[in-house]
Amino acid sequence: MQRSDATTPLWSSVAILRLVTFGFAVVAVFVHQDRYQRPQLAWIVLGLIAVWTAFTVSAYLMKFGRRVAVVWTDVAVTCALMYTSVWILSPQQMEDIAPLITTVWASEPPIAAAVLNGRTAGVLAGVVVAIATGFTRGALTTDVTRDAVLLMGSGFVVGLASVTARRAQERMAQAARVEAATAERERLARNIHDSVLQVLARVRKRGNELGGEAAELARLAGEQEVALRSLVAAAPPDSTDDGTTDLRSRLQVMETGTVQVSVPGTAVQLPETTVTELTSLVSEALVNVARHAGDGARAWVLLEDLGDEVVISVRDDGAGIPAGRLDQAASDGRLGVARSIRGRVADLGGTITLETAPGAGTEWEIRIPREPGGRKARHRMGGGR
Amino acid sequence: MTKAISVMVVDDHPMWRDGVARDLGERGFDVRATAGDAGAAVRIARTVTPDVVLMDLQLGDESGVDATRQIVQDVPGTRVLVLSASGAHSDVLEAVKAGASGYLVKSASAEELVDAVNRTADGDAVFTAGLAGLVLGEYRRMAAAPAEAEAAPKLTDRETEVLRLVAKGMTARQIADRLVLSHRTVENHVQSTLRKLQLHNRVELARYAIEHGLDAE
Numbered sequence: 001m002q003r004s005d006a007t008t009p010l011w012s013s014v015a016i017l018r019l020v021t022f023g024f025a026v027v028a029v030f031v032h033q034d035r036y037q038r039p040q041l042a043w044i045v046l047g048l049i050a051v052w053t054a055f056t057v058s059a060y061l062m063k064f065g066r067r068v069a070v071v072w073t074d075v076a077v078t079c080a081l082m083y084t085s086v087w088i089l090s091p092q093q094m095e096d097i098a099p100l101i102t103t104v105w106a107s108e109p110p111i112a113a114a115v116l117n118g119r120t121a122g123v124l125a126g127v128v129v130a131i132a133t134g135f136t137r138g139a140l141t142t143d144v145t146r147d148a149v150l151l152m153g154s155g156f157v158v159g160l161a162s163v164t165a166r167r168a169q170e171r172m173a174q175a176a177r178v179e180a181a182t183a184e185r186e187r188l189a190r191n192i193h194d195s196v197l198q199v200l201a202r203v204r205k206r207g208n209e210l211g212g213e214a215a216e217l218a219r220l221a222g223e224q225e226v227a228l229r230s231l232v233a234a235a236p237p238d239s240t241d242d243g244t245t246d247l248r249s250r251l252q253v254m255e256t257g258t259v260q261v262s263v264p265g266t267a268v269q270l271p272e273t274t275v276t277e278l279t280s281l282v283s284e285a286l287v288n289v290a291r292h293a294g295d296g297a298r299a300w301v302l303l304e305d306l307g308d309e310v311v312i313s314v315r316d317d318g319a320g321i322p323a324g325r326l327d328q329a330a331s332d333g334r335l336g337v338a339r340s341i342r343g344r345v346a347d348l349g350g351t352i353t354l355e356t357a358p359g360a361g362t363e364w365e366i367r368i369p370r371e372p373g374g375r376k377a378r379h380r381m382g383g384g385r
Numbered sequence: 386m387t388k389a390i391s392v393m394v395v396d397d398h399p400m401w402r403d404g405v406a407r408d409l410g411e412r413g414f415d416v417r418a419t420a421g422d423a424g425a426a427v428r429i430a431r432t433v434t435p436d437v438v439l440m441d442l443q444l445g446d447e448s449g450v451d452a453t454r455q456i457v458q459d460v461p462g463t464r465v466l467v468l469s470a471s472g473a474h475s476d477v478l479e480a481v482k483a484g485a486s487g488y489l490v491k492s493a494s495a496e497e498l499v500d501a502v503n504r505t506a507d508g509d510a511v512f513t514a515g516l517a518g519l520v521l522g523e524y525r526r527m528a529a530a531p532a533e534a535e536a537a538p539k540l541t542d543r544e545t546e547v548l549r550l551v552a553k554g555m556t557a558r559q560i561a562d563r564l565v566l567s568h569r570t571v572e573n574h575v576q577s578t579l580r581k582l583q584l585h586n587r588v589e590l591a592r593y594a595i596e597h598g599l600d601a602e
Contacts, residue, residue: 265475
């Protein structure tokens with residue numbers, strides 16, 4: 001599992017800490033055994049500490065120990081072993097603040113908890129071990145307080161490190177996934193270009209020349225060709241961290257057999273909400289063309305970035321609106337759409353103009369001012385080389 | 386009719402390549418050669434010196450941009466017309482800057498193709514609305530980029546006006562009517578926008594080569 005991989009070095013450190021501090025515990029027993037009230041019990045407990053050290057070290061090194069149950073059992077066992085000091089150390093030793101039987105060996109469980117579950121768990125385990133120290137000592141001395149602070153502190157710091165390590169790894173994994181997806185997309189696009197698109201284009205061309213039923217097949221093939229082309233050409237929506245997105249890619253996918261979309265070679269970054277609104281305005285305008293401009297009318301969408309404003313033109317070569325028929329146009333719903341579009345453009349702080357003449361089609365021009373500071377984004381290259 | 390226009394078709398897909406070659410052959414063009422990759426395209430073009438090279442930009446793993454540059458440079462009198470999928474924006478722009486005379490999408494009809502090859506052979510620029518949008522965007526990008534703005538070519542107001550109309554799908558004829566210009570004048574404006582871009586590109590390449598101590602070939 002990836003999750004444990006990021007913290008593996010930290011778990012190794014936990015195991016090393018446990019081994020080193022076990023050495024401390026052994027030395028402490030050798031040094032202090034003469035003055036213990038129950039030296040035999042001291043050796044038994046040291047044996048138990050050795051067993052528990054062996055178990056936890058192997059449990060943390062092999063991944064089966066890296067779970068809540070094991071870590072908190074570690075906390076409990078360590079505290080319990082520590083408490084046996086009450087029967088081992090003589091009252092004089094307790095008074096002199098001689099080391100408890102577990103010595104610094106008891107500092108490891110809060111660190112294990114921190115590595116496993118982050119800083120809160122680390123601090124919590126630190127608190128538990130600190131309380132156990134307090135109980136064992138039977139008093140709240142400066143020594144106990146200092147231990148408590150150190151235990152909680154190490155739990156906090158190591159917890160922070162472990163969370164950071166995990167996050168870094170997640171980010172890297174995510175970046176790797178995005179890269180893999182992009183590479184796969186490019187591979188697919190290349191394949192589609194090399195095979196399906198060539199065949200569809202050929203079918204369309206040949207079918208048109210043959211005419212009749214073949215022309216109908218050609219038309220279908222042509223539609224699929226255009227749809228497939230815009231699908232593989234459109235870059236995945238690339239919202240950036242500053243909440244802007246590229247209007248180009250949203251408009252490009254509207255290209256069909258009768259609609260052509262012209263855009264600049266570089267990204268046109270605008271706030272996400274503006275892009276969504278403009279996209280829906282343009283598709284409404286195109287629906288309007290399909291509905292009213294007459295059969296076989298074609299449409300062109302042009303996107304221009306002037307730096308301080310963005311201009312979108314939608315032109316069709318359809319029937320246009322005859323002069324003096326604006327009233328009728330209004331009543332049959334045609335200008336209703338115009339009015340609604342106008343209101344929404346005004347909401348974006350922009351303007352819209354409509355030019356039309358009978359037989360000359362219609363042309364909408366939408367101008368949207370760019371907010372100050374948005375200009376920078378303009379120079380970001382989009383998919384260019 | 387005088388001598389037939391000689392043509393070479395470059396595309397990595399045999400089915401498309403042979404189909405286009407046959408279509409053009411049937412319509413009276415002299416199809417001198419075909420090529421499936423960039424290297425062959427440049428070699429063959431040097432030998433057969435066709436009037437027009439129809440160039441696909443996606444040649445397997447290669448790009449037709451460099452082949453376009455090589456052919457325009459090495460074979461005077463040969464013009465390159467890009468015939469490529471729509472949507473390959475940066476490639477199309479690069480090919481045009483490298484010297485291609487125009488761009489036609491593969492979904493164009495046989496009539497449009499014939500017309501485009503004829504116009505390319507005549508020395509006219511062949512613009513789709515999509516290419517006009519890209520060229521317009523490129524001039525604006527250069528004007529706005531502080532590092533480039535000074536040396537960058539600029540469009541006249543008339544050229545901008547004409548390019549915008551091309552980008553909105555109008556034909557040269559329609560533009561001439563709307564702006565009360567001659568058809569020839571409109572064509573000249575369109576061509577001039579391309580020429581300035583290509584000249585600037587050559588100057589930039591040469592300067593880059595000098596600055597980086599490369600042999601400019």
